[in-house]
Amino acid sequence: MNSSEIARSFEQLxxxxxxxxxxxxxxxxxxxxxxxxxxxxxxRRHKPRR
Known part of the structure:
Protein backbone atom coordinates (compact mmCIF):
# COMPACT_ATOMS: atom_id res chain seq x y z
CA MET A 1 0.00 0.00 0.00
CA ASN A 2 1.64 3.22 -1.14
CA SER A 3 1.05 6.77 0.06
CA SER A 4 -1.27 7.76 -2.80
CA GLU A 5 -3.59 4.83 -2.02
CA ILE A 6 -3.64 5.82 1.65
CA ALA A 7 -4.41 9.42 0.70
CA ARG A 8 -7.23 8.28 -1.60
CA SER A 9 -8.85 6.10 1.08
CA PHE A 10 -8.40 8.96 3.55
CA GLU A 11 -10.24 11.32 1.19
CA GLN A 12 -13.07 8.79 0.77
CA LEU A 13 -13.38 8.48 4.55
CA ARG A 44 14.35 12.27 34.01
CA ARG A 45 13.77 9.68 36.74
CA HIS A 46 16.86 7.63 35.85
CA LYS A 47 19.24 10.56 36.23
CA PRO A 48 21.03 10.55 39.60
CA ARG A 49 20.33 13.64 41.68
CA ARG A 50 23.20 15.58 43.19
Missing part, protein backbone atom coordinates in the same frame (compact mmCIF):
# COMPACT_ATOMS: atom_id res chain seq x y z
CA UNK A 14 -13.35 12.29 4.81
CA UNK A 15 -16.25 12.46 2.31
CA UNK A 16 -18.29 9.88 4.24
CA UNK A 17 -17.63 10.92 7.83
CA UNK A 18 -15.25 13.83 8.51
CA UNK A 19 -15.92 13.52 12.26
CA UNK A 20 -14.27 10.10 12.32
CA UNK A 21 -11.18 11.48 10.56
CA UNK A 22 -10.93 14.37 13.03
CA UNK A 23 -11.24 11.96 15.97
CA UNK A 24 -8.63 9.68 14.41
CA UNK A 25 -6.11 12.51 13.97
CA UNK A 26 -6.82 13.90 17.45
CA UNK A 27 -6.38 10.47 19.01
CA UNK A 28 -3.11 10.00 17.11
CA UNK A 29 -1.76 13.37 18.31
CA UNK A 30 -2.78 12.68 21.92
CA UNK A 31 -1.19 9.22 21.74
CA UNK A 32 2.13 10.65 20.49
CA UNK A 33 2.00 13.40 23.14
CA UNK A 34 1.46 10.83 25.92
CA UNK A 35 4.28 8.60 24.64
CA UNK A 36 6.73 11.52 24.44
CA UNK A 37 5.66 12.77 27.88
CA UNK A 38 6.10 9.32 29.46
CA UNK A 39 9.48 8.90 27.73
CA UNK A 40 10.70 12.25 29.06
CA UNK A 41 9.54 11.42 32.60
CA UNK A 42 11.28 8.04 32.41
CA UNK A 43 14.56 9.61 31.31
Missing amino acids: WDKKPGAVVLLVLGFVVFIFLVVDAWRHKR
Whole structure:
Protein backbone atom coordinates (compact mmCIF):
# COMPACT_ATOMS: atom_id res chain seq x y z
CA MET A 1 0.00 0.00 0.00
CA ASN A 2 1.64 3.22 -1.14
CA SER A 3 1.05 6.77 0.06
CA SER A 4 -1.27 7.76 -2.80
CA GLU A 5 -3.59 4.83 -2.02
CA ILE A 6 -3.64 5.82 1.65
CA ALA A 7 -4.41 9.42 0.70
CA ARG A 8 -7.23 8.28 -1.60
CA SER A 9 -8.85 6.10 1.08
CA PHE A 10 -8.40 8.96 3.55
CA GLU A 11 -10.24 11.32 1.19
CA GLN A 12 -13.07 8.79 0.77
CA LEU A 13 -13.38 8.48 4.55
CA TRP A 14 -13.35 12.29 4.81
CA ASP A 15 -16.25 12.46 2.31
CA LYS A 16 -18.29 9.88 4.24
CA LYS A 17 -17.63 10.92 7.83
CA PRO A 18 -15.25 13.83 8.51
CA GLY A 19 -15.92 13.52 12.26
CA ALA A 20 -14.27 10.10 12.32
CA VAL A 21 -11.18 11.48 10.56
CA VAL A 22 -10.93 14.37 13.03
CA LEU A 23 -11.24 11.96 15.97
CA LEU A 24 -8.63 9.68 14.41
CA VAL A 25 -6.11 12.51 13.97
CA LEU A 26 -6.82 13.90 17.45
CA GLY A 27 -6.38 10.47 19.01
CA PHE A 28 -3.11 10.00 17.11
CA VAL A 29 -1.76 13.37 18.31
CA VAL A 30 -2.78 12.68 21.92
CA PHE A 31 -1.19 9.22 21.74
CA ILE A 32 2.13 10.65 20.49
CA PHE A 33 2.00 13.40 23.14
CA LEU A 34 1.46 10.83 25.92
CA VAL A 35 4.28 8.60 24.64
CA VAL A 36 6.73 11.52 24.44
CA ASP A 37 5.66 12.77 27.88
CA ALA A 38 6.10 9.32 29.46
CA TRP A 39 9.48 8.90 27.73
CA ARG A 40 10.70 12.25 29.06
CA HIS A 41 9.54 11.42 32.60
CA LYS A 42 11.28 8.04 32.41
CA ARG A 43 14.56 9.61 31.31
CA ARG A 44 14.35 12.27 34.01
CA ARG A 45 13.77 9.68 36.74
CA HIS A 46 16.86 7.63 35.85
CA LYS A 47 19.24 10.56 36.23
CA PRO A 48 21.03 10.55 39.60
CA ARG A 49 20.33 13.64 41.68
CA ARG A 50 23.20 15.58 43.19
